[in-house]
Amino acid sequence: MDTRTEKVLAMILHLSAFLSGVFPIVIPLIIWLLKKDESQFINEHGKSALNFQLTMLIIGAGAIVFTLFTFGLGAFILIPLAIILGLFSLIFVIIATINASGGLLYKYPISIELIK
Structure with missing residues (x-):
């Protein structure tokens, strides 16, 4: 797989967080399961995006x-915390997407490592 395709797929893995319903987890899961053995880059970004979305869930x-x-x-108590967490989530997804487009790996700072 060429690097351009890997970068685009990694960006989709992270940007799927902006979808509603179960799609923020389903889309990265499908991409990760299909491409994780072909690309270490996709494998790492997929695990990172899935772990973050599962943590938010x-x-x-x-x-x-x-x-x-x-x-x-x-x-x-939770409404102000949800607003703050939502803003951090937005910022982290944008940073992860920018890193993916540049060919860099990104680990979300607020993420439980469920998938290793």
Whole structure:
């Protein structure tokens, strides 16, 4: 696989975070599973993007459970935190995409390493 194709696929892996529903996880998972053995670059970016999206999913699910257990009162704490986390997520995805386009690897600073 040539480097240009690898860079574009790596960018798609990260930019899929801006899609709604389950697509931020499904699209990178499909690309990663199909190309991880062909390209170390795609393998690393795929794992990084998937780990970040799974981390965001876990944090979001935890926030919903916390809000339910506090009968909605937890929302007063979680809404400002969600806004801050959303901004950081946006910034991290943009940085990861820029790094991918330049042929560099990027590890998200807020990410649980579920896929190794």
